[in-house]
Amino acid sequence: MSEAIETARTYLRPSKKLPTVWCGGCGLGIILSAMIRAIARVGVEKNDVAVVSGIGCTGRMPTYVDFNTLHTTHGRALAFATGIKLARPSLTVIAAMGDGDALAIGGNHFIHACRRNIDMTAIVANNSIYGMTGGQYSPTTPHGKRGTTAPYGNVEHAFDVASLAAGAGATFVARSSVYHARELDRLFEKAIRHKGFSVVEAVTNCYTSYGRLNNHASPVEMLRWMKENSVPFAAAAKMDPEELEGKFTRGVIVDRELPEFIESYDEQASALAENPVAVEQVGNILRRFDAAAERLNPKSG
């Protein structure tokens, strides 16, 4: 049995939920398999991984994988994931979201998760459209490109997902595409290993809802577009802005160290536990609560 089949057997839920609901030629399967390869390489036990999603085509991802999984509401994957990580800091938590999910309805959660630097990985599958609901323009639809709600071209401007994450304070930010499947799993691996909040933008193709509206010939042609219009980050640094027009950069964009949220929180709690004044103050508050509770609800006997 090949290694790939063995990995699939280990990490997928074949008896339950395959084949996927995704359209033929959709890039989401490539992202899913890259995520699985990355987790396998990190070597974390399946039961120690939680994969959380919101709504949309990407939101279906947790259905197929045999980890602890949670399929939540539109835009809220990171909020649920934060709760999971706080309750069980030992879990490796991964939130998989689409561009509409992560950046429109969930945009507020996204920037604050970046700022908070809690140790988890956010995968943003960016196909520049709301795929599942039928091609409405999203926060990453490029200016001038078409959506069903922008039949003659989008008059708004797109977010640069990686720059947004970097600006909001994420301590690891990277980007690649589904054409670069191997690079993608290596970036996912780095992101999972990174201590702090990591964002990996996976540029992907939605031929069904985006490609057809924007004169792409096929899903394959969209992959070719990614190949021809992306530049490794290091090479891009040496290029003129004109040369980079209409292209996207790939690779690790931010990788820095900053105290992680849960560690900082625990540190503060242990420091307070050793501070007699703080212990007394907290003790007083608790005693007052107890006294109030006793007044409201006197214990019999």
Place this chain on the structure above:
Amino acid sequence: MGRRLILTGNDAAAEAMRQIDPDVVAAFPITPQTELMHKFAQHVADGDVKAEFVLVESEHSAMSATVGAAAAGARAMTATSANGLALMWEIVYIAASSRLPIVMPVVNRALSGPINIHCDHSDTMGCRDSGWLQIYSENAQEVYDNVLQAIRIAEHPDVLLPVMVTFDGFILSHTAEILEGLEDPVVRKWVGDYESKYTLLNTDEPVTYGPLDLQDYYFEHKRQQIEAMRNAPKVVRDVGKAYGEISGRSYDLLEAYELEGATRVIVALGSTAGTAKAVVDEMRAAGEAVGLLKIRCFRPFPEAEIAEKLSRAKAVAVLDRSVSFGAPGGPVHKEIKAALYGTGCDIGLVNYIYGLGGRDVSMDHIRQAFTDLTTIAREGTPSDGVRFLGLRD
């Protein structure tokens, strides 16, 4: 004369919106409402309407933008379904309490979780106490007609409250029907121009919407909302009658279908009323005394009219396409029970919860309910007053 159109429920709502041409429409995609907004967006892009259209980043923002526009004096609309409506919740209440006559088609869909995209009424029934009027539609024709009437009802000076026009997701939103539309000038004249009484944009008489309102006046303001709701039934009826004059189709709060002499009656709303009518026709032809009471206007709840319409029945089955967990029956059932309290009538009453998450309700299910009513007419309200239709054991 009208125009014959072949439209889905979503298309019918979009066509009504095209003709209304509101000043502002804010939207966010959610199944099964999406095609409605695609159609409207196409009209905007083609220059068929003058409306400002904005695709915002969530339903919370869609309702907020609509409230903002309405407070500024615009005729503003949006549309949603299920979780979208749930996310709007906070602002749904603010729209009503700010007395903004927003009209919102809601394409009924089950609330999560687990995630389900098909029809039930848990979304709109969940906000039955939010201060919005709620009008349920039986078919695409009614979707179209109800949206046009809703504008006049919402903006009526005695009401000034927002209105939800609901229709069943997929069952109505995605199936095409032949219906009759009005000519554009007729609709223009029907809706007229909207003149807001207090607008944020009137700098000569500046106003504030939604400021802090504590123990001093909050209660009185709620009382005003209650009064506006009390005024609404007359306005719904008057508008329904006036609409009949321009379209040939009049509307009332309720529709009594074959109630004359009916001893066994089913109460339903939405598309199920259509299915029930087919069963009633069949059973009437076989000489059985059955009828249907369709509730069109659920908010405000026409309790006196319902009690009157049911007063001659022996047994009544109330169909609820949502659950009120922990309550003694579904939302429609509870209110019917309350409406009958103290009227002295002797009716066997049973509640059927049905069709959750899009579970199909067939003519057989309705027949089953009528069959049960034969026993209930004889023996009175059964001890298991809340039953299920089409549920696996």
